[in-house]
Amino acid sequence: MVADANNKEKVKFLSKLVGRNKKFEEIEDMFTDKHILISEIVKAFPNNTFHPIDPPIDEDSYVSSTTEVQDETENVILTQFKQIGDVQFNSHLHDKYFSNSLYSQLPSGFVVLDANHTWLVYWLLNGYKLIKRNVGLLDEDTIELVDNKIEHCLNVEDGSIAGGANQLGHAASTYSGILGLVLTKNFKLLEEIKDKIYDWLLSLKQENGSFIMHEYGEADTRSTYCVLVIASLLNLLTPELTDGVQDWLNLCQTYEGGFSGIPNTEAHGGYTYCAVASYFILNSDINSILEAINVDKLVRWCVDRQMSVEGGLNGRTNKLVDSCYSFWIGAVFPMLEILTGTQELFNRQGLEHYLLRCAQSQSGGFRDKPGKGVDFYHTNYSLCGLSICEYLYQLNNTADVLAYRMDATPYGEVQYTEPVHPIFGIPIKDVEEVRKYFSSNNP
Structure with a gap:
């Protein structure tokens, strides 16, 4: 009786939100009993490695737009789980998606992404290379296409890379541009611009240890991570560049355990990733990180990001x-598993099921969630996430910073992807190649 009353209140609240265009019955259907759906899914696919479960705490009866959208999303996901029981990877459709996206003229609506050229080619090329069957299949035309696109965004004066031709050099655009050139193995161009890039990176350094994105731009954990990745891959990390960086990062851990963009703001998934990855670039010893941050709180915050019904992850509380x-x-989980000596801190099967049954499009590519459109960004990071699910990560015994000591071993019976490097977001093989090149040429 209490549950029925709560549902009526939810329906009444949502009716006000959506107006009179939807029938009362349509709105009420959005709150199909999750328990029934979950039971039906378990019975239909008893051998699946993941089954949605009710949250570990009782649902709050408080009605708000946040709780309503969460209820609606859970029902959409459960319906998807009920319709698609098998975990399959549509490699041929993804190949077609990448090929069409790289070589076809983009629709006019993409003009809003004119400051994201280097990101677009990184997302597409990286996603393509992560698919296991595509290893070694990068043709010369694609390499030339990507290299030319990034070169057009290069600012010759300072070595920075902009989001588009004749635009302002930007740390995030330079980060994605450098990753793109690493993926095509254009080490010659990277060698030519690295000295100028170092001076430009130093110009972004702030007194508090952080880095701004561009001249007169904002400083946060994203920009700081981007600078560290660029400098690290090109073997440019110096005491001058890294001085004070870790002290500033320490200030960004919040009371929840995650990291914010700047001190005293809310913890967020993207900022947390950038901060934790930065520690692995800066340090050669695990204890240096354990002494700097509250790892227990960080683990709890990250574990709380996995949804018990959906299996996937969110970016922050609620x-x-x-x-x-x-x-x-x-x-972040492989890094935490290494820091804590714990083999598995999250449900890899749950995330894999969300990605392949809910986020994967039947026509190629990946989306945020069912009902959303496929895009380059979500396709790349879904494949990166799928790779995280398919491997376990350990440190090898080489004498190097933690970021370059990552080894991956297959997890489970089937791997659809190459192991992604959790710190750099590209295949481990590509990280090893660029590291070897610049270490031998610039000892």
Whole structure:
């Protein structure tokens, strides 16, 4: 009786939100009993490695737009689980999606992404290379296409890379551009611009240890991570560049345990990833990280990001599941597993089921969640997240910073992806190649 009364209140609240265009019965259907759906899914697919379960705490009877959208999302996901029981990977359709996206003229609506050229090619090329069957299949035309696109965004004066031709050099655009050139193995161009890039990176350094995104731009954990990745891959990390960085990062851990963009703000999945990955670039010893941050709180906050019904991850407290966090949060778990000596801190099967049954499009590519459109961004980070699910990560015994000591071993019977590097977001093989090149040429 109490549950029925609560549902009526929810329906009444949502009726006000959506107006009179929807019938009362349509709104009421949005609150189909989750318990029944979950039971039906378990009975229909008893051998699946993941089954949605009710949250470990009782649902709050308080009605708000947040709780309503969460209820609606859970029902959409459960319906999807009921319709698609098998965990399959549509490799041929994804190949077609990447090929069409790289070589076809983009629709006019993409003009809003004119400052994201380097990101677009990184997302597409990286996603393609992560698919296991595509290893070694990168043709010369694609390499030339990507290299030319990134070169057009290069600012010759300072070595920075902009989001588009004749635009301002930007740390995030330079980060994605450098990753793109690493993926095509254009080490010659990277060698030519690295000295200028170092001076430009130093110009972004702030007195508190952080880095701004661009001249007169904002400083946060994203920009700081981007600078560290660029400098690290090009073997440019110096005491001058890294001085004070870790002290500033320490200030960004919140009372919840995650990291915010700047001190004294809310913890967020993307910022947390950038901060934790930065510690692995800066340190050669695990204890240096354990002494700097509250790892127990960080573990709890990250574990709380996995949704018990959906299996996927969200980016912060009281937010919806989103496939992109399969990497932004998912990639933090291998780092935490290494720091804590714990083999598995999250449900890899649950995340895999969300990605392949809910986020994967039947026509190729990946989306945020059912009902959303496929896009380059979610496709890349879904594949990165899928890779995290398919491997376990350990440190090898080489004498290097933690970021370059990552080894991956297959987890489970089937791997559809190459092992992604959790700190750099590209295949481990590509990280090893660029590290070897710049270490031998610039000892």
